[in-house]
Amino acid sequence: MRKIIRFYRKHPKKLILLTVFTIGYYFCLPKQLFKSPTATVIESSEGILLGAKIASDGQWRFPVLDSVPEKFKACVLQFEDAYFYKHPGFNPVSMAKAFSDNVSAGKTVRGGSTITQQVIRLSRNGKRRSYWEKCIELLLATRLELRHSKEDILKLYASHAPYGGNVVGLDVAAWRYFGLQPHQLSWAESATLAVLPNAPSLIYPGKNQKRLLDKRNGLLKKLLDEKCIDTTTYELALLEELPQKPYPLPKIAPHVVQYISKKNKGQKIRTTINHNLQDNINAIVQKHHVNLRQNQVHNAAVLVLDVDTRKVLSYVGNTKTTKEHQKDVDMVQANRSTGSTIKPLLYTAMLDAGELLPNMLVPDVPTQIAGYTPENFNEDYSGAVRAKSALARSLNIPAVRLLQQYGLEKFRDQLDVFQLGGLSKTADHYGLTLILGGAESNLWDLCKTYANLASTVNHFNETSSEYYENEFIEPILKANSVPDFGNTSIQKTVFDAASIYLTFEAMKEVNRPEGNESWEFYDSSKEIAWKTGTSFGNKDAWAIGVTKKHVVGIWVGNADGEGRPNVTGVSSAAPILFDVFDVLPKSKWFSRPLDEFIQIDVCSESGYLATDICPAKTIAIPNKRNYVTSCSYHQLVYLDTKEQYRVNSSCIDLSQAIVKSWFALPPLMEFYYKKSHPTYKSLPNFRKDCKSIRKSPMQFIYPKNGSRITLARNFEGQTNEVILKLAHAKPETIVFWYVDETFIAQTRNFHEIGVVPTLGQHKITAVDALGSEVTITITIE
Template structure:
């Protein structure tokens, strides 16, 4: 045998070389990639249902290749186009001879003998004509295709690239466009209609040649009946079905999500983590609220829902169902906007973590001016002093600013880098103390991500052996099969410890807000949710972000063009959407307390500072770390007469006759506002008349502050407005005498205010009460 081969090689070397070249050419004649045409970006839900799609770059609705062809369509297609598909090697000689004969008799091409395999080749070569030379090339390539691909793969290629009329390419798009169904949901009549369309795609246009399409479809149905594939009843019912008319719109449940995914997954089929039913529910909630919001000329809203444990995106509504005039195409989940108050919980957590704050610690809430910056609470009122956790729950601005100043602006700004908040890219000096009130920008995606990371920190700490994960702060994923890598376990916290985060969430559970109680019908008390609202300056942005152990929901409401509207607040505009979304989510349990991160301490019951021997005490749990909060300084020992009516001292009474007791004393300005809402607060008693008074601050200027620079504005009549001076006195009923540069102005009682119109330059404002107590400030009029 070996000798015979050698003999043949010697006798016919050229023929064998040519044969080898032909075989090599045949092997490489089929392109590695048959179809280079662009495809649409197709996004599916976690259940595999179509959420939406973005058209291909060439303007065709062409989905990526399907992974299977439904039985009904395959049956119809093979009976119409290629009955011997599973038996031929890529071409059917009998069909070809019949077609040649028919074409010779007719004198033109009236019939084709191409198999489905050959049609796939023709489609990949972009229909280069119907000449016999082209047919020969198709035949060669078809046989090569059969050698390299399975029959199922060839069928998939055909079903994905066959023309179905207009810019509809492929079975999947055709099924949606003409019947509004998935391919496997098609009836026999619908499958038969689509099976005959690629043979004559122009027949699909409504009102044009549809009689021919009907004849083709019914002839195919009759063949299916004759072959015993469908029974008589199915055949009769199929004949009664109408042909498609006006094309259906493709599903569009998450258009902005589709656009977002298409940036990195262009032309791909993506099975996302979106929950189809939840997405529909959130869409309905946003639409309902939009119909109400637009009455106030508010046209845009966005919602994002994340799974805390998997960090997957469960729902994504990039905008309200508004119109193009109102920026309907802008994805407000990704748009950077003023953060309002939604960064306050991060500051609260940071200070707890640093040992510089206790939950019940009193924080001043009084008129404040810091380096020319005068923050105001949303409700334009003051509480004098308030517990830190209540200040967070009420979203009070002045306590937040004062805490930020105390903690350190630069330190907090540097910590925010860990959260990788888009839009927050400038230095601490650029933002100043407004950073905590919306002076910075970020987006719903990154803010929700940050809250999810905090929630997950507590979850992981409780479920592990009181450990943290090194990669806790990661971006969410929208891919169904994606698994987040949280990294290795560690004894060291990532940013904040679990105890500080837990206490922050506990504070955020409180539902009291300064805006009042008018909106709490939206709160379901059976669900424990840590949530925070925010409103940017000028009512341009309304935020609401809430978290449980399982879910984070973020909401933004406003106008995409930046126009502010009255009454657009986090509470009134965003919170209703937040709680409606939580209502359609499965009920979630509250966070377990990370016990290993806590230590028990005694604090003063009145001030929340570390307890001293002279104040009433309570026991609380705080994060286990070095604590830098000092002991309570608001309690002092005072000496009272036997009737407990006046203070006394050694100048007027033998101290053995005094009653000594601790007294809770706030500074005058804090006391001035504090006792308005705390009837039980007792002001410090005055000294008895025969006693020499010990110097104790009794008065403090509310406005202006010492060393203030003030510009007096003109009114509509062109006259200069007066400067209103305001004073707090521990005994408002006392008489106070006002002086401007040693010149007497007026006397006040009960309400201590005075109006002046000073010249430009420096001025000294002095006050003296009837007991001789004095206070003064220096201001500059510019």
Template sequence: MLIWYFFSLPGNLFNDPTATVIETNKGELIGAKIAIDGQWRFPEIDSVPSKFGKCIVAFEDQQFYRHPGFNPVAMAQALTENIKAGKIVRGGSTITQQIIRLSRKGKKRTYFEKLKELILATRLELRRSKEEILKLYASHAPFGGNVVGIDMAAWRYFGLPAYQLSWAESATLAVLPNAPSLIYPGKNQKVLLRKRNQLLQTLLNAKVIDSLTYQLSLQETLPQKPYLLPKIAPHLVDRLSKKYNGQRIQTTVNSTLQKQVNQIVKQHHENLKQNEVYNMAVLVIDVETRKVLSYVGNTPTDKNHQKDVDIIMANRSTGSTLKPLLYATMMDKGELLPEQLVSDVPTVIAGYNPKNFDESYSGAVPANRALARSLNVPAVRLLQEYGLQRFRDELNSFKMKGLKYSADHYGLSLIVGGAESNLWDLCKTYAGFSGTLNHYQETSSEYFTNEFVEPILIDSEKADFGKRTTRKQMYGAGSIWLTFEAMKKVNRPEGDEAWQFYDSSREIAWKTGTSFGNRDAWAIGVSQKHVVGVWIGNADGEGRPELTGLNAAAPVLFDVFNLLPNTPWFPMPYDNLAKVEVCKKSGFLSSANCIGKKMYVPLLGVRTKSCPFHQLIHLDKTKQYRVNSSCEAIANIHHVPWFVLPPLQEYFFKTNNAAYKALPPYRSDCHKEIEEKMDFIFPKSSSIVYLPKGFDGKTNEVVLKIAHKNPETRLFWYIDSRFIGTTKQFHEMPVLPKPGRHLITVLDEKGNEAKRIIEVKN
């Protein structure tokens, strides 16, 4: 009998499925998913709220802390009353016995079953403490409908966590397990009120509450309707419920910040939907811990606009968000300097014709300014120079799940939105850059082997950055810092243009991105402490006019950053930088022919080539004409350094730089040296030209364009050796060739020649 008694009670009394409960890092409810059996049954509570504990003991079992699991006196009284009534009108069960009855799932309430419950109750008393028994009861008692347990009951009937319930509210819930149907909205109010007030009177008589508390509690109203559970991060709840089904999970989310970001998203959503843009996602990560502080997976839109889609994890066109990675790696490898001029001219590479967002060209632009302005043409040309396959292989180190195809699949469009990734992976990558700089400073110039660790959602977890090492894992701290310096200079959205003039202004490295067809608008910002990522668009992929990273996503980014503590800018990582002299105008390493300035570059930057754009030219004594030994005595020649760009770059560069001086012409009596004089603007090399048609259906002419060092020079145009015309000043020639391949030849007055083969199609 003793052996049977010892093993009579199961190790786990309750095996019912529970709801998935997601909380903040401080235990505040974010949201929950109902249990698979359709019951709102939260996982067992850690402790019973003090007020509710006193109320339930006073109402159900006043001798709870004295009896061994059953109360003989109460049982005798109940037996007597039931015999007199001829039916069961009163129970004598203790809280411990009720737990046993709840765990046995609907056994008949006979005296024989009562005896079983009594024996099992004594066994439970020997196994568990009184506090643990009370927790079992509070976690599994029915509270009306499909509500089980005090935690869910407090939210359903009062919209509060259980520990915040008042005495009146606790008393109301304490009487429900005895008669759960009393809570039905709009019914049984008098009976429920009477039971609640009787319990409050009992608490007053027992001196658990004072008379003032009693009087105030009597004035409180009963619940009139059920409350909805909080839904401050529904997409995060959905995501975690798949992995932690039926568990109570404390996340890293900061409740206050999450609610504030929700409000920002709601406000911008109201404006954006006027342009038929319905979806948005925002992610905030703490760089030091890599914990997610805010997770907004979508806007409060409707099902017609995919409100349930978690955009944070959705792969979308990256736009320009990968450009900083290319910029950083080329500097890190010593193949680019921060202010080095890069080409920004009309370009066709293997049939691919990249264009800047505004379809304009600068001719030549400093690399850091090209990044700040997010110019597409320089980025594509730099990627070709660096190597598409080489860069694609490096991207594997960041473990972006959307990047799953080969370099050939993406082509050079990889750098301007041809690839896909998601907000989670992009923010993780930017956080890794920020963390690299922070750790480099904190560890006296050391790195960690696992800097690009996954962001953390579970509060009890810690980021594993790996081991400390003197070897960089991806990019050195110097190249990252210089990349962030360039990103800090991006023009801010309307209303925040003069940020740098304020002492309290936030220094943020940030990047926008806009995909082809205005389908995706990105903005990702980095400070020492935080990474904020924003995506805006339509989940179904529909593009909308004026949906750009700068116009749509950037304002949200800065609104969110304004909620976060301001932090100082990243310290310069001197140990990973070298001070060199570069040409002021070109940004290349200085030569004898240019005026230099000192600046910091990555360590391998000292290996880059010296400036190719500064030449030593020879002028006569008037300094108006170029000369050489064929027409001027060497003693009379003046040697002057001159900044010279190739013709096509010069054509666009001088329209944006009034200070640019073209090379002076040769004096008429001099023998001219061979030099590059002109280049095609249109058509581009090996391009296909489609003849446009007007509204009347007639085929219109196509206009050929060329750039010449000396616009005043006359140019002679030929198609397949057939002369078609002459131009001066504005070198544009309208033609209407037949479909097929044609050779375009242009000659100037000095015999310089430029040729281009094109294929014409209707």
């Protein structure tokens, strides 16, 4: 310290200059050496390139390499800088030889720059080549050597070296010229790329092939001489051809690139996507697209999630269609009409609230609610159907009636928990159409919702009957992300595990079809809970499948919203769903969450709580307060000794009558129910000598009481008829029809007539041969 003080006193100016120089030298190198924009690079979970988005300056320049492959490192060191690991950033011997050769030739014929100096030159892009510039590069190179390790400098060089055209860096060059990742390059390919930054113009296909070949082979000979490779490797390398044309960069998941680049522009992101699975599903989508486009259906999307980790395993945003058909639109994220895909949420909600039992009969009859008339997809009616079958068969009328029973406002508020994108309006805006596709959402959020439900069941069984507080989280697309489910709790997150399990059990029943549908694509060995959906006008076809391990979501349609005939969830989306499940590992079915169940007796025919007069069976239901009523469809009836007619005290001593419990539906439900249930028996008529005290056996199907009807005109200018339709417990009974007390017609077996009333209010009356009567009032506008 004293020596420094004495030196300062003797040479103050020198010390100041030295200090200024030292500070200047320390700060002469920019903190960020390269400021050029980089491409957005997306890799699979295995580190394989899925796709990339070009840098904003139009250059294919990837972010800095994580490491430099050994083969390329050996090649570039032998070609560019054999003493790289020994010099401090510059090589005086090489510089002297280069200076001598250039002076002798009268022009620049040789460069003496080290790799470190070349990194500096590349970072100072656009500077004129001069001896003064060389001096600056030399100074900065020594500073770079002090700040970075040799390996980091090599990575900077390999990442920013020019490879002809708009190709910058080894990563891109390996893909563009050989269609490989850098670590997959052979010795010959590595040698080719090692010599190119020295003269990148040599790479143009079909040009300068001999010069490039000579350079490459010269480097291979040097590698042999330096014992980097053996003779066999050298001779085989000489036989390899030069690249003849550039390869396109992979486009295995273009919409993932598009999606991630919105928030991660210019970064290299390793995703959760499985490369082989993505490849397989791309092929599946392409195969089905060939068939779909025959019906002018051009777009489809697939999303596959891992239930346990919430990782996105595959993401196909669209088909490889044309720009005209909007191939670039990401249909995984696009909001579309949900069709029937949220029906399972209503079913789960009602089970969870104790307002529904799986085998409860729900009405499936012509329905009009506040002017809204829902229709089943097949335009048919079952009369009455078990709740779980209504879900499995995706019947619209039972779903609408259940939503009205549960409460539109309540259900709409519950949907907010799932954060379904596109579902942003109030309950009044959607009305009861909410359950049939009146709202919009997207494949990402729907799959997320089903994955969260599946995980709720899994976690409940894995944690000794507890729930996670943060069960409902977003899917994970970045490989280094970990789901945070929060702490465990005995309180359910949204729905209890038993209700969800029963919903999946009902959805699994879809795999055992009722009717004449063609399900040849279903592999019965796989247990899958799945739901299809079709939006109004056949614009959107959905299929979502759930197993213990995976959720698969499919959307099919046209991105521009054009509907096409026969585009349905069953015919268009479901075949893709099962093809995708075929390439996924087989998954076990969900374990039953036993601690969330209790035993209860229900009527075996109606599914309601059992009474003393109906045959009962014991089932397991969610353990909560039950608001389901007792069975009202069974009644005690008195029959004559032959059990042919009903009797009452007006015609027989009831002690002599036979008493039976009888399952009887209301007339309208019965009218449709017995069509598909041949064993169903209507209540017997009363014996003729008995006075009947009973409900009317008739009920109007259409129109409903109080309806306001506008009569349109046909192509011939004539006013269309109003079709009056009636259900009768005994169809063979004659029915007499009246409009405003005026007799119109009589019917038997098929109680349906057409009338053309005048404008205004009218009373429609039907009277059967036994004297039963029903009346409605309608208004013609």
